[in-house]
Structure formats: structure tokens, C-alpha cells
Amino acid sequence: GQNIDQPTEMTATEGAIVQINCTYQTSGFNGLFWYQQHAGEAPTFLSYNVLDGLEEKGRFSSFLSRSKGYSYLLLKELQMKDSASYLCAVSESNYQLIWGAGTKLIIKP
Amino acid sequence: IAGITQAPTSQILAAGRRMTLRCTQDMRHNAMYWYRQDLGLGLRLIHYSNTAGTTGKGEVPDGYSVSRANTDDFPLTLASAVPSQTSVYFCASSKTSGGVDEQFFGPGTRLTVL
Numbered sequence: 001g002q003n004i005d006q007p008t009e010m011t012a013t014e015g016a017i018v019q020i021n022c023t024y025q026t027s028g029f030n031g032l033f034w035y036q037q038h039a040g041e042a043p044t045f046l047s048y049n050v051l052d053g054l055e056e057k058g059r060f061s062s063f064l065s066r067s068k069g070y071s072y073l074l075l076k077e078l079q080m081k082d083s084a085s086y087l088c089a090v091s092e093s094n095y096q097l098i099w100g101a102g103t104k105l106i107i108k109p
Numbered sequence: 110i111a112g113i114t115q116a117p118t119s120q121i122l123a124a125g126r127r128m129t130l131r132c133t134q135d136m137r138h139n140a141m142y143w144y145r146q147d148l149g150l151g152l153r154l155i156h157y158s159n160t161a162g163t164t165g166k167g168e169v170p171d172g173y174s175v176s177r178a179n180t181d182d183f184p185l186t187l188a189s190a191v192p193s194q195t196s197v198y199f200c201a202s203s204k205t206s207g208g209v210d211e212q213f214f215g216p217g218t219r220l221t222v223l
Contacts, residue, residue, distance in 0.1 A: 097152075099153070
């Protein structure tokens with residue numbers, strides 16, 4: 001069946017690095033998305049991976065291993081504004097997105 | 110308008126009442142989506158539209174209907190609201206329906222059914 005797993009909550013320190021993992025089992029695969037969602041707001045796009053490897057975009061990087069059904073989002077030089085939920089979503093063979101429940105990231109000074 | 114707008118921002122509704130949530134985008138995107146977001150669960154797709162004039166059912170369509178008369182508007186109707194439909198509803202759009210484009214989200218509608 002379809003399943004996307006992410007840790008429910010993580011805590012990290014301002015200025016540090018944090019890695020948020022996502023594992024998935026889906027019906028087909030057309031790519032994996034990461035979105036950021038601040039409390040009470042709409043999700044906003046961070047990254048899209050369809051090929052294996054690391055995609056870097058400023059302080060944020062996203063990695064994909066299709067054979068392992070695994071992705072991670074790496075956030076460097078953490079800032080207080082990075083406190084948010086991070087949502088992993090997979091595009092299935094019918095081109096619809098299946099979403100994980102999200103990882104709430106708490107940044108402490 | 111810039112992006113996607115939703116109305117109302119929030120609503121308290123008596124069970125059994127009919128309610129339409131409005132969604133409008135000005136990006137000329139072909140595809141539009143309605144999701145609900147509940148605590149502890151991922152976003153769940155209710156209905157989608159790949160292009161004006163077509164709609165499809167998502168993961169949780171029961172109790173909801175949609176229409177797509179033009180490119181810009183994608184209203185979601187609850188025919189007879191029930192308490193389990195209490196949720197935050199997000200409308201989203203993407204340039205194409207291929208599942209590889211970024212989805213842009215509206216600010217959401219917080220709906221409480223009593």
C-alpha cells in the first residue's frame with residue numbers, strides 16, 4: 001500500500017545542521033517534493049527530486065535514493081525562522097501527490 | 110489578485126448545512142486541487158481538475174463536490190456538512206497536471222462543523 005514516513009518532531013539548535021528523513025512505499029514514482037509549512041500558513045515549495053543524488057539550493061539540500069525509497073532534507077546554518085513543519089510528498093504513477101504527515105522542526109537558540 | 114485566494118478564511122457551520130468554499134487563481138494554471146489537512150495526518154486530496162471543464166476524485170471525495178467552469182475558479186461544495194468535515198481546507202494549483210510541477214497553495218479555509 002501507499003505509505004510515507006517522517007519523524008513527527010525534531011529539535012535543533014540555531015546555527016547547526018539538521019537532517020529530516022522521509023521513507024516511502026508508493027504505487028509508482030514520478031518524483032519527490034519537499035514543502036515547508038509555518039504554523040497557520042500554507043505549504044510552500046522547497047525542492048523536487050526525480051533522479052538519485054543530492055540537489056543543493058542555498059542552505060537547503062535534498063537527497064533521493066529511489067532504490068531505497070528514501071529521501072532527506074538537509075538544512076544548514078539553522079535560523080529561528082526555519083522553525084516550521086516540513087512535508088514530504090511523492091508523485092505516484094497517476095501523477096497525484098501522496099503526502100507524509102510532516103515533521104515539526106523546533107529551533108532553539 | 111496575486112496567486113491563489115480562498116474564501117472564507119474561516120467558518121463555523123451547523124451540521125446539515127450546505128457550504129461552498131471558493132478558490133480563485135490568476136496564474137493561468139491548468140491544474141487545480143482541493144486538500145484537507147487534519148492534525149497528525151498528511152494533506153489528503155479531495156478532488157482535482159487537470160484542466161477547465163474536467164474534474165476527478167481524489168483520496169477522500171465523499172461528501173464533497175467540485176466544478177471547473179473556467180481556468181481561474183474551482184469551488185468546493187459540502188452538500189450537507191457533518192462534524193467529520195471539520196478541517197483546514199487548502200486549494201492549490203500547478204502549471205500542468207503531470208505531478209512534476211510545484212503546487213502553489215492558497216491561504217486555507219478553517220472550517221468547523223458543529
